[in-house]
Amino acid sequence: MKLKKIHHVAIICSDYERSKDFYVRILGLKPMNEVFRAERNSYKLDLEVNGQYQIELFSFPEPPVRTSYPEAAGLRHIAFEVDNIEEAVIYLKKEQINVESVRIDPLTNKKFTFFADPDDLPIEIYEN
Structure with missing residues (x-):
């Protein structure tokens, strides 16, 4: 397969x-x-x-609630690619979405951050 x-x-x-x-x-x-x-x-x-x-x-x-954030066994998070993380963060904050501080992936040197959907599902945005 x-x-x-x-x-x-x-x-x-x-x-x-x-x-x-x-x-x-x-x-x-x-x-x-x-x-x-x-x-x-x-x-x-x-x-x-x-x-x-x-x-x-x-x-x-x-539906039952998520057991922990985000380290429960199973799917950890969903990630979306964006062209410009700073623009994405500004937009999300205008929509009243709490966004974590932007970090740098030590393996790729790319910028990323997390926020949550209405049920606290962790969502990552990752700059290409």
Whole structure:
């Protein structure tokens, strides 16, 4: 077996409308398909990042909370590439998003920082 690329990342949110607004309006991801699955009382929203299907946003009634931030076993964070980290940080702060201080990756000398989605899922932005 040869893996070719990451196909998508699935995110479960606790407040669908709030998370949809965050990922669509604030982060600028483009909705591709939205479905309400009545049998599960659940929404599924497929989102595109720069022309590629990459994120599935799910809602489920009363999902359990994340066990720790971010060192629990499992997915640690999601990371997006940006051209200019300072511009991205200014934009996020204007949207009332708390952003950590920009750091330098000691292995690549690239700038990066973290912020959180409405359910405290850690999100990294990494300058290309």
